[in-house]
Amino acid sequence: MKTELLLLGATLLCAAAKPLSKAAQRNKLLLVSFDGFRWDYDQDVDTPHLDQLLQDGVKAKYLTPPMLTMTSPSHFTTITGRWVEDHEVVHNMMFNAQTNQKVPHKQTLTRSEWWDNGVQPLWITAQNQGLKTASFYFPGGGANYSGQVVNRVVLEESGYPDDNETEWQQNIDQVMSWFSDEDFHLVTLYYGEPDNVGHAKGPDHPDRKKIIRQIDRTIGYLREAILRHGLGDSLNVIITSDHGMTTVKKRPQVDEIVLNKYLNLIKLASFEILDYGGFGILTPRPGREQEVFNALSNAPNLTVYKKHELPESFHLAKSRRLPPIVVVGDLGFNLNSRFIVYVNKGDHGYHSGEMDMKTIFRAFGPDFRRNFLSEPFDSVHIYPLMCRVLQIQPAPHNGSLTVTEGMLLHSGGSQRSRLSVALLLSTLLFMFTEL
Numbered sequence: 001m002k003t004e005l006l007l008l009g010a011t012l013l014c015a016a017a018k019p020l021s022k023a024a025q026r027n028k029l030l031l032v033s034f035d036g037f038r039w040d041y042d043q044d045v046d047t048p049h050l051d052q053l054l055q056d057g058v059k060a061k062y063l064t065p066p067m068l069t070m071t072s073p074s075h076f077t078t079i080t081g082r083w084v085e086d087h088e089v090v091h092n093m094m095f096n097a098q099t100n101q102k103v104p105h106k107q108t109l110t111r112s113e114w115w116d117n118g119v120q121p122l123w124i125t126a127q128n129q130g131l132k133t134a135s136f137y138f139p140g141g142g143a144n145y146s147g148q149v150v151n152r153v154v155l156e157e158s159g160y161p162d163d164n165e166t167e168w169q170q171n172i173d174q175v176m177s178w179f180s181d182e183d184f185h186l187v188t189l190y191y192g193e194p195d196n197v198g199h200a201k202g203p204d205h206p207d208r209k210k211i212i213r214q215i216d217r218t219i220g221y222l223r224e225a226i227l228r229h230g231l232g233d234s235l236n237v238i239i240t241s242d243h244g245m246t247t248v249k250k251r252p253q254v255d256e257i258v259l260n261k262y263l264n265l266i267k268l269a270s271f272e273i274l275d276y277g278g279f280g281i282l283t284p285r286p287g288r289e290q291e292v293f294n295a296l297s298n299a300p301n302l303t304v305y306k307k308h309e310l311p312e313s314f315h316l317a318k319s320r321r322l323p324p325i326v327v328v329g330d331l332g333f334n335l336n337s338r339f340i341v342y343v344n345k346g347d348h349g350y351h352s353g354e355m356d357m358k359t360i361f362r363a364f365g366p367d368f369r370r371n372f373l374s375e376p377f378d379s380v381h382i383y384p385l386m387c388r389v390l391q392i393q394p395a396p397h398n399g400s401l402t403v404t405e406g407m408l409l410h411s412g413g414s415q416r417s418r419l420s421v422a423l424l425l426s427t428l429l430f431m432f433t434e435l
């Protein structure tokens with residue numbers, strides 16, 4: 001009887017352990033970001049390929065970006081799993097409030113002193129655990145981190161058009177060959193659209209729908225390329241974005257904000273970044289902080305914060321880099337400094353709780369469930385999910401795998417099988433002691 005039981009136990013153990021060995025196979029990961037893809041951009045356009053992704057994978061109802069809803073800060077939260085106050089990439093533009101230096105966004109992309117603040121992005125963490133990684137245009141990929149660089153980096157040139165569909169496809173082919181011919185494990189691929197169209201034309205313009213159709217075709221091209229390169233069984237794909245987009249409110253509909261109406265900027269502030277959508281920063285001249293705060297507290301359609309009083313939920317207050325005063329416009333109100341020179345019809349940088357700032361999350365591949373609609377979650381949780389998919393030890397981060405692991409086939413499965421192994425062992429032990 002004991003021998004039979006042992007044999008039965010061994011057979012059951014093998015069966016229960018099977019999913020574990022399958023989970024142990026390391027698959028590859030492609031992270032794609034379409035800048036400024038609002039969560040609902042696919043709902044008023046025919047997007048057959050995006051729709052098919054839900055059948056074949058995972059869709060989150062929407063994704064909440066970190067405060068602040070800007071390209072570099074948000075992308076860096078995705079690739080590090082850290083809040084902005086921890087990774088310190090607090091603006092698209094590198095700045096120095098003491099010297100008044102401001103570096104334009106695209107030039108900032110290669111300035112390591114802006115990105116490298118002691119937080120390790122996923123590329124470097126993965127490389128240190130033996131994986132090969134690459135960044136194609138992805139914000140943060142062009143910097144070095146404590147002297148370490150991403151294995152392969154393609155940098156976007158300044159002033160280059162972002163919307164050429166043929167190039168989008170060529171970039172996919174390039175990335176696919178890195179996976180299939182050179183055995184890269186992780187590639188991050190960035191597209192500058194639909195952000196550009198959203199800014200220039202506004203989220204409700206027909207051209208925004210046009211670019212979403214182009215993105216949808218590109219996703220179709222990606223899926224075909226994955227099969228063409230024989231990567232269908234080994235490549236996981238996450239498609240996401242950094243923030244949404246909202247229509248800029250203009251006269252005569254509203255009274256646009258001109259901050260200089262409420263405080264004399266020259267007299268009261270020694271440094272400022274305004275005229276940059278819904279998020280502004282100011283360094284008051286010595287002794288003038290309360291005066292600046294009071295003046296802006298009286299201004300309509302914005303909220304002013306002293307940095308150390310920023311709500312904890314913003315995860316910004318600990319930042320050393322942020323100047324002492326932070327201003328957030330009400331949805332659609334841009335923070336103009338002196339004149340309304342801002343020509344954008346759409347913008348972001350507003351509170352990440354606003355639905356218009358929410359963005360997308362999709363995933364598919366061998367490790368993801370099919371037809372799985374996830375509840376909304378914060379983008380900071382993508383990081384531990386990526387580490388799990390790549391089977392690497394994460395660096396310290398602010399995300400939580402419990403939020404996202406339900407999307408995975410084997411992680412839930414292997415946990416269940418571990419549980420059943422434990423149950424089985426205790427049952428056997430019990431039976432033995434009974435015998």
Ligand SMILES: [Zn+2]
Nearest residue numbers: 036071195199
């Ligand atoms: Zn933008």
